[in-house]
Amino acid sequence: MSEQSKDVCDPNFTAEPSNSEVYGSPGVPGGPSPPASQAATLAGPESPPLGPTDASLALPPSQAPSEEGDPKALQQAAEEGRAHQAPSAAQPSPTPPAPAQLVQKAHELMWYVLVKDQKRMIIWFPDMVKDVIGSYKKWCRSILRRTSLILARVFGLHLRLTSLHTMEFSLVKALEPEELDRVALSNRMPMTGLLLMILSLIYVKGRGARESAVWNVLRILGLRPWKKHSTFGDVRKLITEEFVQQNYLKYQRVPHVEPPEYEFFWGSRASREITKMQIMEFLARVFKKDPQAWPSRYREALEEARALREADPTAHCPRSSVSED
Amino acid sequence: MWNKDRPVPSYMQGSTRRVGIMTDVHRRFLQLLMTHGVLEEWDVKRLQKHCYKVHDCNATVEKLEDFINNINSVLESLYIEIKKGVTEDDGRPIYALVNLATTSVSKMASDFAENELDLFRKALELIIDSETGFASSTNILNLVDQLKGKKMRKKEAEQVLQKFVQHKWLVEKEGEFTLHCRAILEMEQYIRETHPDAVKVCDLCHGLLIQGQSCETCGIKMHLPCVAKYFQSNSEPRCPHCNDYWPHEIPEVFDPEKEREAGISKSNKKPLRSRQH
Secondary structure (H helix, E strand, O other), rough: OOOOOOOOOOOOOOOOOOOOOOOOOOOOOOOOOOOOOOHHHOOOOOOOOOOOOOOOOOOOOOOOOOHHHHHHHHHHHHHHHHOOOOOOOOOOOOOOOOHHHHHHHHHHHHHHHHOOOOOOEEEEEHHHHHHHHHHHHHHHHHHHHHHHHHHHHHEEEEEEEEEEEEEEEEEOHHHHHHOOOOOOOOOHHHHHHHHHHHHHHHHHOOOOOEEHHHHHHHHHHOOOOOOOOOOOOHHHHHHHHHHHOOOOOOEEEOOOOOOOEEEEEOOHHHHHHHOOHHHHHHHHHHHHOOOHOOOHHHHHHHHHHHHHHHHHHOOOOOOOOOOOO | OOOOOOOOOOOOOOOOOOOOOOOOOHHHHHHHHHOOOOOEHHHHHHHHHHHHHHHHHOOOOOOHHHHHHHHHHHHHHHOOOEEEEEOOOOEEEEEEEEEOOOOHHHHOOOOOOOHHHHHHHHHHHHHHHHHEEEEEEEHHHHOOOOOOOOOOHHHHHHHHEEEHOOOOOOEEEEEEEEEHHHHHHHHHHHHHHHHOOEEEEEOOOOEOOOOOEEOOOOOOOOOHHHHHOOOOOOOOOOOOEEEEOOOOOOOOOOHHHHHHHHHHHHHHOOOOOOOOO
């Protein structure tokens, strides 16, 4: 990055990475191994007709549950929730639990998912089972379904299975237009700015960024590895541990170098949530240049954008830079 | 996909209360509010305007209070709500989406280890029991041996306390810790349930009180912003309970307009008044 800019820590960010990639998931892990026939036993105690798709949690935007389905489901859920004071601790029982308890679990799961997302933590299915569903594991499919419904209905968010392999979910905005909510609140998410700085550096370099290079850039923001920052706190810990734990960055030792040096790469989550075009826009904003000032990177970004559009024609074109100024 | 204006139906038979209508404006608002955790009123209003702009730019922006009540009527059946609070030290109105069904510090539970959660509980107890609403770092760290879970050294505990500050559960002032306004908003119910005897309550608004002023005669306590409002332009402030002369400096009522004009940036904002106890 050749140019320095006062506005490096670009305030125009939202915390929310919107996920334009849809990993089509044909099936749902209804817990580690419940057979499909479990679904049939659920039909008894709770009966909201949630629409045709029993199997798929990742409701594509074009497909909606039936018209009667959701208001009835929500109403039923609400009535059951109000009427019954279910205990918060799950009682292990072989028989299907009262509908109200499943409803309560769905509410707990909804909150759990929202908080995880708020904290930019991975929503991992085994964690959902361990922390919330507990002994209701057998009914987790219906609980998940209800939770998805509520999240969609009330928050306009899709609980999407982003990776069947790693059993990770993420919350994806379902509202149109899908775009970053820039400057809805400027200056609120400095973390995102910091992260994007590092990701941009890595991207522009075209390979891993040595820790020393990263600190050179962060110096522009007045950040030093040994100094605690009023907003970021321990910056070094943030970028080498927290961002790594959240899978936004990878921090690895450079092979065959003595004394040991480390470098940063994009993490899997960054690759999923942040597009190259977003990086180009960030660079353009920060350095007040046209994105084409980095011609090969820009070309890459265009290619990626095209590939994304082809992979999922129902998703919107990502990132029109909506300026809120 | 969703018929965005279809109303969420009434959930109570015979209820006179209408459940509100959820549109994409409200949904985006909720999304963003959740993302940002806790927000000041000014930011919330901006957020609201932004959501209208994105989804329904021709509609009139509803009054914030009604807008929020509308959303809350829908959230009620989910045991969550957009809660409004006021910062204890300078009376700024704040908003957060909170879980009413919380019976433990469950919002923190997934972020912190067992011993860290216990450290928080210990700090919380010290804060509640203290006269000033602040617990000193030393006193908290001295309890490190009593923590559940893995053994924690004092050095480690210091860092955990900083983690709490960064996650906006605690606030640090000169080596002492008190609850962040967000923590008070989110955990009020939990705190009242788990410390029914030790908990202090404001004599005016009856809300949970961590920091405030007390009457030296009869001992009642009031929040600083409550004091400010109650004694506004009163040259002879007297205790509402025992009528004795109120011995503390009366703070100023929070004025968002004045804030903005002065152009005070958030990072170097001076407190509008000093802390009194």
